[in-house]
Amino acid sequence: MDHFLLGLGAVGDPMALLFLALGVAGGLIIGSLPGFTSTMGMIVLLPLTFSLPPIPGLMLLIGVFVGGIGGGCIPAIALNIPGTPASAATTLDGFPLFKKGRGDEVLGVGIIASALGGMISAVMLMTLAPQLALIALKFGSAEYFALGILGMTLIISVSGGSVLRGIFAGLIGAMLTMIGIDPILGITRFTFDSPYLAAGVSYVPALIGLFGFSEVIEALVSRLQRRKVTELQGMRLARVRLSTLRRVLPSIGRSGLLGTFVGSIPGAGADIAAFLSYEVEKKTAKDPSVYGKGEVRGVAASEAGNNADAGGAMIPMLTFGIPGDAQTAVMIAALMMHGVRPGPLLFTDQPNLIWAIFIGLFAAQVMLLVLGLISAAVAVRAVSQPPSILFPLVAVLSVVGAFSLSNSLYDVWFMIAFGVIGYVFKKVNIPAVPVVLAMILMPMVESELRRGLIISPNGFIGFFSHPIFDILIGAAVLSLVSALILQLRHAKGKGPS
Amino acid sequence: MLSQERVIGVVSVIAAVILWYLAAGLPSIPTHGDVGPAFFPRVIASLFLILGVLFLAIGPRLRPKAAETVSISRNDILRAGLLLVLTITYVAAQETLGFVLATAAYLFAGRFVFGSRKWLSTAVFAILCAVLLYLVFKTWLHVPLPDWDSLLNIIPGYAVD
Numbered sequence: 001m002d003h004f005l006l007g008l009g010a011v012g013d014p015m016a017l018l019f020l021a022l023g024v025a026g027g028l029i030i031g032s033l034p035g036f037t038s039t040m041g042m043i044v045l046l047p048l049t050f051s052l053p054p055i056p057g058l059m060l061l062i063g064v065f066v067g068g069i070g071g072g073c074i075p076a077i078a079l080n081i082p083g084t085p086a087s088a089a090t091t092l093d094g095f096p097l098f099k100k101g102r103g104d105e106v107l108g109v110g111i112i113a114s115a116l117g118g119m120i121s122a123v124m125l126m127t128l129a130p131q132l133a134l135i136a137l138k139f140g141s142a143e144y145f146a147l148g149i150l151g152m153t154l155i156i157s158v159s160g161g162s163v164l165r166g167i168f169a170g171l172i173g174a175m176l177t178m179i180g181i182d183p184i185l186g187i188t189r190f191t192f193d194s195p196y197l198a199a200g201v202s203y204v205p206a207l208i209g210l211f212g213f214s215e216v217i218e219a220l221v222s223r224l225q226r227r228k229v230t231e232l233q234g235m236r237l238a239r240v241r242l243s244t245l246r247r248v249l250p251s252i253g254r255s256g257l258l259g260t261f262v263g264s265i266p267g268a269g270a271d272i273a274a275f276l277s278y279e280v281e282k283k284t285a286k287d288p289s290v291y292g293k294g295e296v297r298g299v300a301a302s303e304a305g306n307n308a309d310a311g312g313a314m315i316p317m318l319t320f321g322i323p324g325d326a327q328t329a330v331m332i333a334a335l336m337m338h339g340v341r342p343g344p345l346l347f348t349d350q351p352n353l354i355w356a357i358f359i360g361l362f363a364a365q366v367m368l369l370v371l372g373l374i375s376a377a378v379a380v381r382a383v384s385q386p387p388s389i390l391f392p393l394v395a396v397l398s399v400v401g402a403f404s405l406s407n408s409l410y411d412v413w414f415m416i417a418f419g420v421i422g423y424v425f426k427k428v429n430i431p432a433v434p435v436v437l438a439m440i441l442m443p444m445v446e447s448e449l450r451r452g453l454i455i456s457p458n459g460f461i462g463f464f465s466h467p468i469f470d471i472l473i474g475a476a477v478l479s480l481v482s483a484l485i486l487q488l489r490h491a492k493g494k495g496p497s
Numbered sequence: 498m499l500s501q502e503r504v505i506g507v508v509s510v511i512a513a514v515i516l517w518y519l520a521a522g523l524p525s526i527p528t529h530g531d532v533g534p535a536f537f538p539r540v541i542a543s544l545f546l547i548l549g550v551l552f553l554a555i556g557p558r559l560r561p562k563a564a565e566t567v568s569i570s571r572n573d574i575l576r577a578g579l580l581l582v583l584t585i586t587y588v589a590a591q592e593t594l595g596f597v598l599a600t601a602a603y604l605f606a607g608r609f610v611f612g613s614r615k616w617l618s619t620a621v622f623a624i625l626c627a628v629l630l631y632l633v634f635k636t637w638l639h640v641p642l643p644d645w646d647s648l649l650n651i652i653p654g655y656a657v658d
């Protein structure tokens with residue numbers, strides 16, 4: 001209770017609340033712009049958090065995270081273009097409803113479902129994370145090694161495209177982490193006498209390049225066009241009738257829980273949470289045929305599922321220090337820039353920070369509800385802004401953001417190089433997420449593996465005497481093998497993708 | 498023409514060879530046996546090699562039925578190249594022109610490249626955004642951005658402390 005009150009006090013601080021509100025508002029705008037993602041929004045705002053105290057800085061990022069996913073429903077419904085990949089499932093029923101003249105109601109359902117789904121996941125996070133942290137405290141080198149491998153294999157299995165390409169991306173990231181100082185002995189490795197490389201290759205410029213600057217290249221090459229909305233019908237506020245709310249509440253509850261569970265699996269992002277929630281809702285409906293033609297429960301399910309991903313993704317982030325998705329990878333960067341290492345020890349060393357994150361996530365959903373309902377109609381007009389205004393700004397923010405990390409031009413050149421790599425990866429269907437997540441996880445995997453091997457009298461075989469290691473490695477092998485088999489079957493045209 | 502899988506396979510094998518060669522130059526530590534600094538690079542090199550062989554052997558079989566083609570036209574490359582040249586020039590020019598001028602020029606050129614042909618509003622947008630970004634990053638966040646004093650320094654006889 002003490003920690004809860006301390007966390008509440010920290011979030012209740014005017015500066016923290018201000019940045020939380022700014023983050024949600026900014027995230028709503030960013031999420032409602034097609035071509036932008038909440039990850040990109042968090043990345044361009046990450047440098048701002050460096051000069052802020054830890055809690056306001058985190059509140060800003062949490063706000064953008066929540067607002068960005070919630071805002072994605074606006075163009076999904078109004079333009080049939082998902083603002084973020086997480087809102088792709090929302091287009092299926094949202095746009096048909098908008099065309100039928102129910103824009104104010106369906107936008108309201110989208111925002112309410114996002115906020116309530118997010119609140120469910122925030123409560124689940126508060127309940128489950130401390131218990132999992134107690135289990136994580138019992139982890140040794142073998143368990144952490146296995147957890148890192150499991151995290152990588154899950155990310156590779158669900159990151160889309162070919163599993164082999166996902167492994168290729170992960171190995172690229174792993175290779176980059178070996179540049180710098182050896183984690184056990186402290187000697188330089190692969191630095192070619194460069195003082196810059198001796199500091200290692202930070203994953204933050206890679207993150208900015210892969211998810212920020214590469215999008216600018218993509219938008220320019222694909223000639224991303226301005227879209228105009230013609231069916232605004234004098235809409236001012238998003239509104240929902242009580243009867244509609246009663247109809248969608250069960251869907252929101254189910255999808256909130258499912259989205260939280262999916263989000264807690266590293267690599268399974270908000271888009272998977274949204275689609276899974278939508279499909280489950282459709283399959284369990286009395287008349288599945290109404291879905292895809294304008295069924296408001298479809299909108300509620302996908303939006304509740306995708307926003308519930310936020311709390312779910314924070315479970316592995318806070319308890320194990322493993323990012324659940326790209327957004328939590330950015331949050332880990334922000335925490336580490338403030339000298340805070342996420343993991344089970346954080347629950348005992350800085351419980352007020354942990355509870356501030358829990359409460360901040362819940363408060364962000366409340367702000368999403370209020371700000372989203374008020375601004376949805378305005379945002380629908382705002383999504384018509386031309387890409388020529390937005391993307392050059394993203395490019396400048398990417399350059400400045402990369403520079404501000406350590407005031408080094410090398411980070412900027414590195415960011416630009418990764419922007420090009422990210423664009424090429426998009427073209428050849430190599431997922432970018434495993435690169436970044438490998439850069440985060442592999443230092444831990446290497447140091448725990450080597451430490452464990454040095455201690456273990458039976459070498460690697462000795463690892464198998466740890467039951468948790470066996471379970472985690474078994475799950476890792478299962479996820480990779482099943483993903484490969486599914487892909488082989490799909491390639492032969494015999495099974496689902 | 499090489500398929501994507503063969504290209505990735507060859508790149509993986511080359512990466513394995515390079516990594517293994519570089520790891521051979523790392524010192525071995527007697528007290529740490531086989532798990533010295535070269536251990537993990539060799540593990541990654543081995544995985545690259547296995548992956549490369551898999552790509553070359555079964556990679557095409559894992560391709561979806563609809564053949565994957567990389568559609569990058571000459572125009573795409575030119576547009577991407579133009580953006581890269583602009584961005585690299587922007588970064589390099591900051592030390593000489595200072596942040597505000599370089600950013601204003603980049604935003605103006607960027608909007609033009611993205612298709613805007615409204616010269617006046619583009620210029621106003623570029624200058625306003627550049628000044629605003631300077632105020633936010635330099636004044637508020639204390640990020641050491643180059644000033645326009647850098648530009649004055651190229652005038653012969655002019656020196657700013």
